Amino acid sequence: xxxxxxxxxxxxxxxxxxEPRKGQRRLDAVNSLRRKILTGExxxxxxxxxxxLSEQLGMSRTPIREAxxxxxxxxxxxxxxxxSVIVSVPDxxxxxxxxxxxxxxxxxxxxxxxxxxxxxxxxxxxxxxxxLALYFEKxxxxxxxxANRLIHEHIIDCAGSTSLTLVWRLLLPRAERARHVTTLDHxxxxxxxxxxxxxxxAIAARxxxxxxxxxxxxxxxxxxxxKKKEAENRAKKRSEIYAEVTR
Amino acid sequence: xxxxxxxxxxxxxxxxxxEPRKGQRRLDAVNSLRRKILTGExxxxxxxxxxxLSEQLGMSRTPIREAxxxxxxxxxxxxxxxxSVIVSVPDxxxxxxxxxxxxxxxxxxxxxxxxxxxxxxxxxxxxxxxxLALYFEKxxxxxxxxANRLIHEHIIDCAGSTSLTLVWRLLLPRAERARHVTTLDHxxxxxxxxxxxxxxxAIAARxxxxxxxxxxxxxxxxxxxxKKKEAENRAKKRSEIYAEVTR
DNA sequence: TTTTTCAATCTTGCATACTAAATTTATGTG
DNA sequence: CACATAAATTTAGTATGCAAGATTGAAAAA
Numbered sequence: 388x389x390x391x392x393x394x395x396x397x398x399x400x401x402x403x404x405x406e407p408r409k410g411q412r413r414l415d416a417v418n419s420l421r422r423k424i425l426t427g428e429x430x431x432x433x434x435x436x437x438x439x440l441s442e443q444l445g446m447s448r449t450p451i452r453e454a455x456x457x458x459x460x461x462x463x464x465x466x467x468x469x470x471s472v473i474v475s476v477p478d479x480x481x482x483x484x485x486x487x488x489x490x491x492x493x494x495x496x497x498x499x500x501x502x503x504x505x506x507x508x509x510x511x512x513x514x515x516x517x518x519l520a521l522y523f524e525k526x527x528x529x530x531x532x533x534a535n536r537l538i539h540e541h542i543i544d545c546a547g548s549t550s551l552t553l554v555w556r557l558l559l560p561r562a563e564r565a566r567h568v569t570t571l572d573h574x575x576x577x578x579x580x581x582x583x584x585x586x587x588x589a590i591a592a593r594x595x596x597x598x599x600x601x602x603x604x605x606x607x608x609x610x611x612x613x614k615k616k617e618a619e620n621r622a623k624k625r626s627e628i629y630a631e632v633t634r
Numbered sequence: 635x636x637x638x639x640x641x642x643x644x645x646x647x648x649x650x651x652x653e654p655r656k657g658q659r660r661l662d663a664v665n666s667l668r669r670k671i672l673t674g675e676x677x678x679x680x681x682x683x684x685x686x687l688s689e690q691l692g693m694s695r696t697p698i699r700e701a702x703x704x705x706x707x708x709x710x711x712x713x714x715x716x717x718s719v720i721v722s723v724p725d726x727x728x729x730x731x732x733x734x735x736x737x738x739x740x741x742x743x744x745x746x747x748x749x750x751x752x753x754x755x756x757x758x759x760x761x762x763x764x765x766l767a768l769y770f771e772k773x774x775x776x777x778x779x780x781a782n783r784l785i786h787e788h789i790i791d792c793a794g795s796t797s798l799t800l801v802w803r804l805l806l807p808r809a810e811r812a813r814h815v816t817t818l819d820h821x822x823x824x825x826x827x828x829x830x831x832x833x834x835x836a837i838a839a840r841x842x843x844x845x846x847x848x849x850x851x852x853x854x855x856x857x858x859x860x861k862k863k864e865a866e867n868r869a870k871k872r873s874e875i876y877a878e879v880t881r
Numbered sequence: 882t883t884t885t886t887c888a889a890t891c892t893t894g895c896a897t898a899c900t901a902a903a904t905t906t907a908t909g910t911g
Numbered sequence: 912c913a914c915a916t917a918a919a920t921t922t923a924g925t926a927t928g929c930a931a932g933a934t935t936g937a938a939a940a941a
Contacts, residue, residue: 411715411924412924412925413924413925436891436892436893437892437893438891438892441926446925446926447925447926447927448893448925448927449696449924449925449926450924450926452700452893452894453699453703453924454703456700456701456703456704456707457703457706459704460703460704460707460708460804462796462797462800468658468893468894468932469892469893469931469932469933470892470893470932470933471892471893471933481796481797484795484796484797484798485796485797487746487795487797488739488742488795488797488798488801491738491739491741491742492735492738492739494738495734495735495738499734548731548734549709549725549728549731549732550709550728550732550734550735550805550808551731551734551735553709553804553805553808554735554801554805557707557800557801557804558797558800558801561797561800658894659894659895660894683922683923684923685922693895694896694897695896695897695923696894696895696896696897697894697895697896699923699924700894715902715923715924716901716902716922716923716924717902717903717922717923718922718923882941883940883941884940884941885939885941886937886939887936887937887938887939888935888936888937888938889934889935889936889937890933890935891932891933891934891935892931892932892933892934893930893932894929894930894931894932895928895929895930895931896929896930897928897929898925898926898927899924899925899926899927900923900925900926901922901923901924902922902923902924903920903923904919904920904921905918905919905920905921906917906918906919906920907916907918908915908916908917908918909914909915909916909917910913910914910915910916911912911914911915
C-alpha cells in the first residue's frame with residue numbers, strides 16, 4: 388500500500404521477514420506450510436492434521452489453525468467443516484489458468500504504471516532490467532528467475548493500485564506452484580528475455596497501449612511454451628512405453 | 635462439577651429447528667464482521683478489540699481471531715503485530731481502483747466464457763438478463779442490483795477459471811464497500827442497463843473481442859459516472875459553504 | 882467371505898488460561 | 912509546568928483443556 392518515496396530498490400521487497408522473530412509463530416506457520424505446499428513436500432490431497440503439524444513446527448495448534456485461514460484464502464488448502472484441512476488439488480490446467488489471469492492483471496498494471504510511475508521508479512526498473520541481463524548472460528537461471536519476479540513485482544508496485552497488489556500477491560503462491568511443474572527450456576528463456584527488453588523499452592517510453600500488448604503476450608507465450616513442452620513430454624512418455632512393450 | 639456428562643439425557647429437549655447454528659462460529663464471525671465493515675457500522679480505522687467483539691458476538695476470542703485472517707486476506711482489515719486489528723482505511727480512490735481491476739478481470743472472464751460456455755449456461759444468462767430487464771422496467775433498484783451481481787457472477791462462473799473465481803470473489807467485498815459510497819443516478823442506470831443488453835448479445839454470439847471491450851467499458855463508464863457524481867457533490871458542498879458564509 | 886453396526890479412538894472447534902507486549906496511568910525530576 | 916520514567920492495566924499471542932463430530936476397526940450379521 389505504501390508507495391515508496393525513496394529509491395529503496397530491491398532490498399525492501401525482501402527485507403522484513405528475514406530476522407528470526409520470537410513472536411508471530413502464526414507467520415512462521417504460514418510461510419513454512421506455504422513453502423512445503425509449493426515444493427510438493429506436502430502433496431495435493433494431503434490431510435493436514437493440526438496436532439502432527441504442531442509437533443513438527445514446534446508450536447501449539449492455535450497459530451497453525453490461524454495460518455490455515457490465510458492459506459485457504461490463497462486457495463492452497465481447502466477447509467471442510469469438522470474434517471481435516473487438505474492441500475488443494477490443482478486442476479491439471481492450473482498452470483495455464485493462473486498465468487492467464489496474471490497476464491490480464493499485469494497488462495492492466497503496465498497500463499497504469501505507464502501513467503503513474505515516477506522517474507525514480509523507472510530508474511529502479513532499469514536497474515532490475517540490468518540485473519536480468521547480467522543473469523541471462525551468465526546463464527544463472529535461479530538468479531534470473533528471482534530478478535524476473537522482482538521486475539514483475541515492481542511493475543505491480545508502480546501501478547499504485549491497492550486492489551491489484553492485493554490480488555496479485557494472492558495469486559503469486561499459486562503461480563509458484565504452477566511454475567514448479569514448468570521447466571524453462573533455453574529457447575523460451577531467450578525469447579522471454581527478449582520480451583523483457585521490449586517491455587522495459589515500452590514502459591520507459593510510457594507507451595501504455597504497447598506495454599499492455601507486450602505483457603499479455605509475455606504470459607500467453609509462456610503458456611504456449613508450457614503446453615508445447617507438455618505435449619513433448621507426453622509424446623516422449625508414449626514412446627518410452629512403446630519401447631518397453633516391444634523390448 | 636461433572637467432567638463426564640451423559641450424551642443422550644438432555645438431547646431430546648432441544649428442538650433441532652430453533653437452534654441458530656451449533657458449529658462454525660468462525661464463519662458467523664466472518665460474515666458478521668464483514669457485513670458490519672461493509673455497512674460502515676465498523677468504520678475505517680476502527681480498532682477491533684477481541685474481547686469486546688467476543689462479548690458482542692457471543693463467542694470466545696478464538697473464532698474471532700481466525701475470522702481476522704480471512705478478512706485480512708480480503709483487505710478489509712489490517713493486522714499489526716501485537717496491536718489491535720483495525721478496519722482498513724479505504725483510499726479515497728479505492729472505488730475507482732477496485733472497479734478498474736474488476737473490469738480487467740471480467741473482460742478476461744467474458745473472453746473465456748465466449749470460448750467455453752455451454753448452451754445451458756447461455757440460456758441461464760438469458761434468464762438472468764430477463765430478470766434484469768424486468769427490474770429495470772419496474773425501477774426496482776435493489777432487485778436490479780442483485781440481478782446485476784448474479785449476471786456478473788455467472789459470467790465469472792462460465793469462464794471456468796479457478797484462479798479468476800478466486801480473485802474475483804476476494805475482490806467482491808471491497809467492491810461492495812466501494813459501491814456503498816456510490817449512488818446510481820437514473821441516467822447512469824439506463825446507460826448501464828443498455829450496456830448489459832449489448833453484453834448479453836455479444837456473449838450469446840460468442841464474440842470474444844467485442845465482449846471484452848464491452849465489459850471493460852462497462853466498468854470504466856461506471857467509474858466515470860462515479861467521478862462525475864463526486865465532482866458534482868464537491869461543487870454542491872462548496873456552494874453550500876458559500877451560502878453559509880454569505881447568509 | 883462380504884457387509885453392517887457400534888464402540889473406541891482420533892480430530893476438529895471452541896473456550897479458557899496463561900504469558901508477554903503495548904498502552905495507560907501514576908510518579909518523579911528538571 | 913513540561914517531560915521523562917516506572918508501575919499498573921489492558922490487550923494480543925499462544926498453549927491447553929474439553930466436548931462434539933468424524934474415523935476406524937473389530938465384532939456381529941448376512
